Amino acid sequence: MKKRVGLLLAIMTAFVMLVMPLGNTTHAQAADNSLEKIQKKGVLVMGTSPDYPPYEFQATVNGKSTVVGMDVQIGKKVAKELGVKLKIKSMSFDSLLVALQTGKIDMIISGMNPTPARRKNVAFTHTYYQGGYDIVINKSDQGKYKNKDSFSGGTLGAQTGTTQYNAAKSQTKNTTVKGMTSQSDLILALQSHKLDGVAMEKPSAEAYVSNNKQLAAIPSDFNMSSSATSSAIAFRKGSTSLVNKVNKTVDQIKKENLVKKDYLPAAGKYLKTNTVNTSMTHYWKAFLTGIEYTLIITVCSVFFGFIIGIILALARMARGNFFKNLLRWVATAYVEFIRGTPMMVQVMFVYFGLGLFVNLPALTSGIIAISLNSGAYVAEYIRGGINSVDVGQTEAARSLGMSNGKTMRYVILPQALKNIWPSLGNEFITLIKDSSIVSIIGVTELIYQSNIVRSDTYRGVAPIVVIMVLYFILTFTASRILNYFERKMQHA
Numbered sequence: 001m002k003k004r005v006g007l008l009l010a011i012m013t014a015f016v017m018l019v020m021p022l023g024n025t026t027h028a029q030a031a032d033n034s035l036e037k038i039q040k041k042g043v044l045v046m047g048t049s050p051d052y053p054p055y056e057f058q059a060t061v062n063g064k065s066t067v068v069g070m071d072v073q074i075g076k077k078v079a080k081e082l083g084v085k086l087k088i089k090s091m092s093f094d095s096l097l098v099a100l101q102t103g104k105i106d107m108i109i110s111g112m113n114p115t116p117a118r119r120k121n122v123a124f125t126h127t128y129y130q131g132g133y134d135i136v137i138n139k140s141d142q143g144k145y146k147n148k149d150s151f152s153g154g155t156l157g158a159q160t161g162t163t164q165y166n167a168a169k170s171q172t173k174n175t176t177v178k179g180m181t182s183q184s185d186l187i188l189a190l191q192s193h194k195l196d197g198v199a200m201e202k203p204s205a206e207a208y209v210s211n212n213k214q215l216a217a218i219p220s221d222f223n224m225s226s227s228a229t230s231s232a233i234a235f236r237k238g239s240t241s242l243v244n245k246v247n248k249t250v251d252q253i254k255k256e257n258l259v260k261k262d263y264l265p266a267a268g269k270y271l272k273t274n275t276v277n278t279s280m281t282h283y284w285k286a287f288l289t290g291i292e293y294t295l296i297i298t299v300c301s302v303f304f305g306f307i308i309g310i311i312l313a314l315a316r317m318a319r320g321n322f323f324k325n326l327l328r329w330v331a332t333a334y335v336e337f338i339r340g341t342p343m344m345v346q347v348m349f350v351y352f353g354l355g356l357f358v359n360l361p362a363l364t365s366g367i368i369a370i371s372l373n374s375g376a377y378v379a380e381y382i383r384g385g386i387n388s389v390d391v392g393q394t395e396a397a398r399s400l401g402m403s404n405g406k407t408m409r410y411v412i413l414p415q416a417l418k419n420i421w422p423s424l425g426n427e428f429i430t431l432i433k434d435s436s437i438v439s440i441i442g443v444t445e446l447i448y449q450s451n452i453v454r455s456d457t458y459r460g461v462a463p464i465v466v467i468m469v470l471y472f473i474l475t476f477t478a479s480r481i482l483n484y485f486e487r488k489m490q491h492a
């Protein structure tokens with residue numbers, strides 16, 4: 001008997017080992033309609049992190065803040081050769097790979113190096129540019145630093161998720177390496193002497209230095225492979241037909257030397273025009289757009305959060321049978337879980353995680369995530385408000401023959417809401433500030449707009465002061481309005 005079972009297991013194992021790879025190959029071949037899908041969709045979504053001049057950065061074009069740079073020119077040429085429209089989605093560099101893998105974008109053109117580690121998860125085209133790495137320092141420190149080894153005992157900054165960040169971590173000794181999401185934040189930290197240097201690619205270092213007289217660049221002397229110093233376009237793993245087609249465009253760009261002859265000079269022009277007018281009033285449209293999106297996110301999240309809060313509060317008070325006890329348990333678990341995880345993680349889960357099943361725009365994802373988060377807190381306020389209503393109110397209503405539902409709806413909830421109005425007001429004020437969290441998925445609210453203005457003007461502190469004042473105006477005005485209605489309710 002034992003022999004038969006052993007033989008059966010051996011045959012089954014052999015079968016699985018033989019069939020699985022074939023299955024994958026067949027699956028991969030059948031699944032690779034990547035080129036056909038893009039051409040049928042008619043739009044090619046390019047993901048990029050526009051804080052890396054001259055590769056990609058923000059510039060004011062015809063009065064509108066626009067993503068420009070050599071990578072944008074390459075994206076436009078790729079889209080043209082494919083016969084589709086180009087749509088650019090901006091986000092932080094360390095969000096690009098997950099955005100590509102979850103289908104939020106179709107390709108990454110963001111000065112990205114086709115390193116072996118990345119090749120495990122994405123497919124790269126041929127390289128379109130060969131760079132190298134410098135370290136940007138304050139000009140006042142020139143002579144103090146020669147290369148990466150000079151920063152021993154000091155602090156070196158680099159953009160999180162990048163090749164230079166990994167190189168700084170692995171190739172420096174006794175150096176504190178600070179990672180930041182935004183290249184503009186790194187330059188601001190350098191200028192405020194929080195960092196001694198910022199590692200980045202040579203063209204980017206030259207762009208920052210040429211636009212800021214207080215900065216200088218030194219060679220990094222990082223020991224880098226050719227794949228770590230070149231740039232290529234990233235597509236989803238298995239997009240062979242698309243990659244092969246785009247390679248023809250990339251090879252043409254290299255053959256005609258378009259990057260050096262055309263794309264870099266064009267980017268340089270934008271860099272110069274950018275710093276003609278760097279007054280904050282010149283960017284009033286950007287800040288106004290930021291306020292619009294901040295208010296849209298806040299109002300929608302408070303509305304949906306309040307509805308979710310009422311449902312959760314009532315569910316947490318359900319008792320009497322198995323179903324009601326299960327409802328109470330689920331509601332309690334939801335409230336504890338949401339209050340136990342950071343909102344930033346929730347925003348990324350909704351945008352990238354749910355994005356695997358339904359392609360939600362960044363703004364919608366942000367509103368959903370903040371509403372779900374707010375609902376957990378509002379549920380506790382409402383539950384506290386309901387418990388604060390004297391039990392005699394319920395007894396009186398029930399003795400008049402009112403059902404439980406009507407008692408709750410017409411007697412308890414109105415009094416409870418009056419008691420929790422201040423807490424709901426605080427939640428509204430908190431959401432005005434918390435709405436900034438969605439800037440990580442590219443929603444153009446106030447923080448996102450300030451990053452655009454910073455990378456546009458190369459001014460670090462001024463945009464921060466402007467949005468601090470704007471947030472205060474928003475929260476102070478909101479609290480005055482809420483206090484007015486609170487007083488009216490007290491006298492009602």
Ligand code: ARG
Pocket residue numbers: 048049050051052055056093110111112113159161162163164183201
């Ligand atoms: N070339 C580096 C990398 O691939 C850095 C790229 C940064 N790009 C950006 N747009 N911020 O890791």
